[in-house]
Amino acid sequence: MAGVGSACLVIGLLTALYAAGASLYGARSGRREWVASGRRAVYCLAALLVTAFAILEAAFLRSDFSYALVAEGSSTDTPGFYKVTAVWATQDGSLLLWSTLLALFSSAVLFLTRRSLREIAPYATAVLGAVAAFFLLLMVAWENPFDTLAVPPPEGAGLNPLLRHPAMMIHPPMLYTGYVGFSIPFAFAIGALITRRTGADWIRATRRFALVAWTFLGTGIMLGALWSYTELGWGGYWGWDPVENASLMPWLVGTAFLHSIMVQEKRGMLKVWNVSLICGTFALALLGTFLVRSGILESIHAFGASTIGVQFLVFISLVVALSAGLILLRLPDLRSRARLDSLLSREAFFLLNNLVLVGLCLVILWGTFFPLISEALTGKEASVGPPWFNRLTTPLALALVLLAGIGPVLTWRRVTAQSLLRVLRAPVLVTAVAVAALLAFTDAGQSVPSLAMFSFVAFVLSVVAQEFWRGATARRVMTGESWPRALARLTGRNRRRYGGYLTHAGIAVLFLGVAASSAFLEQRDVRLSPGDTIQVGAYTVTYREATAKLGGDDAGTGAPISLGAVLDVRKGDERFTLRPSRNYYSSNDPSLGAISRFFEGEATSEVDVRWGLRRDMWLAVRPDLASLEGPIREADRRFSDSPGDVQALVIAALAERYQNRPPPAAFRAIVSPLVAWIWIGGAIAVLGALVAAWPSPEARLRRVRSLYAARVGRELSRA
Amino acid sequence: MDPARKRKIRLVVALAAAVFLAAALIYTSFSASTEASKPSQLEPGRSYEVTGKVVKGSITRDGDELRFRIRDRDGQESVPVSYTGLVPDPFRDGREVIVSGELKQGTLVAERDSLVTKCPSKFTKDKQSS
DSSP, rough: HHHHHHHHHHHHHHHHHHHHHHHHHHHHOOEEEEHHHHHHHHHHHHHHHHHHHHHHHHHHHTTTBBHHHHHHHHOOTOOOOHHHHHGGSSHHHHHHHHHHHHHHHHHHHHHHHTTTTTOOOOOHHHHHHHHHHHHHHHHHHOTTOBOSSSSSOSSSSOOOOOGSSHHHHHHHHHHHHHHHHHHHHHHHHHHHTTOOOOOOOOHHHHHHHOOOHHHHHHHHHHHHHHHHHHHHHSSHHHHHHHHHHHHHHHHHHHHHHHHHHHHHHSSOOOOOHOOOOHHHHHHHHHHHHHHHOOTTTOOOGTOOOTHHHHHHHHHHHHHHHHHHHHHHHTTTGGGGGOOHHHHHHHHHHHHHHHHHHHHHHHHHHHHHHHHHHHHHHSOOOOOOOHHHHHHHHHHHHHEEEEHHHGGOOOSSSSOHHHHHHHHHHHHHHHHHHHHHHHHHHSSSOOOOOOOHHHHHHHHHHHHHHHHHHHHHHHHHHOOOHHHHHHHHHHHHHHHHHHHHHHHHHHHHHHHHHHHHHHHEEEEEEEEEEETTTTEEEEEEEEEEEEEEEEOOOTOOOSSEEEEEEEEEEEETTEEEEEEEEEEEOOOOOOTSSGGGGGSSSSSEEEEEEESSSEEEEEEEEEETTEEEEEHHHHHHHHHHSHHHHHHHHHHHHHHHHHSSSSSOEEEEEEEETTOOOOHHHHHHHHHHHHHHHOOOOOHHHHHHHHHHHHHHHHHHHHH | HHHHHHHHHHHHHHHHHHHHHHHHHHHHHHOOOOOEEEEOOOOSSSEEEEEEOOOOOOOOOETTEEEEEOOOOTTOOOOEEEEOOOOOOOOOOOEEEEEEEEEEEEEEEOTOOEEOOOOOSSOSSSSOOO
């Protein structure tokens, strides 16, 4: 079957090249049948890649270690769910997923636009075909996921334990769907530039894809943050790691794009800006895919260690150079008819929001690549840490949230000061009351940036509430509907607008959680023996007893050994128990002893969190194995040649020894206020984006009617 | 004011803001950065981000303090490290680590929680605690 998979990739490469060539030739020569053939080649490519992906997936499920990839990234004792997802934890498998998603998305958009955009679509097909061809070339020439081993090992290396977390396994496909989704508007933007059809047609055709991509990318980023919070054992959700930054950057520029295309749709302005934004988003999406693979930033000198780093760099440079060149070449066609009438207008504030978002992206880009910049300029390898990122991004994030509140109440073209005052009166009043209450009843005043964020969040929420209230009231006056019905109808009939408001509210709530949890977090790192008690914030934490489990860790990750702790937590009348633990995965290192390899492999923290709307109580434990070292060495000597079941008994005895005579263990306890609102806010934002992206019944009706009208017209002209 | 003049003023203001921001970016990043270094290159009185390998058998614990030695990736010269705080999951003998700190009396006194372990696997989609 590996041969079939490889063949799928080679034929896929040829198909992608054919799709690009045929649609280009068809567009140039005006022969529609070639364009249609190119489009069908893309459908065919999707079928080929889905087949290849299914073959690889089946190999993982069967634990067929004759596939090098399966031997590298899975094992028979990897739980079933993680076998399915281990495919994209490997480099080659993730490239295959990327290209499969790209082919599926391309097919979808080409199918939807098969009767419209006749000039632009062939060029878009060519761009999508070229991108797919690049990824297929990577796999065919350098990173073939179907490489086989002449002598299959009896057991695979297993999935990296750190990745054995539900969020981490859904996170990569989410990110890829986001990255891939942005390639659709990019391809159509390039098509629009080539054909000089720089109106809003390409935007209307691909806007929904951009929105869906944005939603998936955002969800992926949130899941990554959740994984960091619950799996990495350091208690934070964002560490300004290059890999995190790589996914955030295209999301920020994509956010700017989603806003500024509205200005082009409504006012015919910002054309250069829009095509630049989507080209930038796509280039950053490629950069994100590349950064994860190259290892270039974690260790600069490892550059070239990855087999495909150079190819990626060449491709990204090509994309940037070609799109920049094309935009410059088409500058005369991109001139807008309209001008900015007033700085007090929705379009001016959209532009401002765009500048803040792009500025934020540039700050992150600079910080992420600072090690390279520093080495190039000063010859010294240096880096900037999270404090630097926090200091520079805080003011920009504040500005962003404030603008998210002001933008919705402004009208296009211009706003009079009077009408602005009228719509802002209530929200400003609410904000003032909220700030006064915060200062009076909480210690929010201790952190000025957080207080500012709290007040802006209150402002955004009250603006959004006012918008919903005004719309629903208007409906109620006109139709006499009940409140819930009026709200539902209002949102359903104006999905883009009210979906957008919901997203603004969600982002504001998210920042509420970020501001509160970063400024008012209480953390303690301590070593405790059973019976010891510490105070964390308002909580009293007592280490009751140690636990040891064999082959059945709580999270179901298939860890052979899990050592943990039971802690009683008390705050006033509130009492609960937390059971953090640490999973130990055996190592395949032959230099280790038969017993010690069970303790010396990878280990991961399984933190326990008491989730709460007001605050989370987060606990991680790190058992100290120093007291077991002697017995483990001894067991290594005496039981190295014993059969497996005897060794299992020895390990059980060692675990029991840990449980019965526990040495002091290291704990990290964190009380983090309002952190749950980050996830809630993210979910609201995603919900809003889904509302905005969902096709409205009216639009579908309109499309059907126009298709029908076209057919009637054709038939009439024939008659 | 005539529109052309107004536009020009706007452009100048926007450009000035951009230049100011760029300058702030460059200045703060260079002044806040920590230099990356190898264990053999350390000098007292400066803060470094040291990358090296944990010397086999050098890890000892003394209460909350973790002591180990790190050596150059491709050399034998090593320096003792005194560290407190969270130890990342993959911390082991022989692993490559990054730790920030200052050299005091021949020992690298590390900043709390600054230890980062590089993952040994080839395809590191995961990041370590930072």
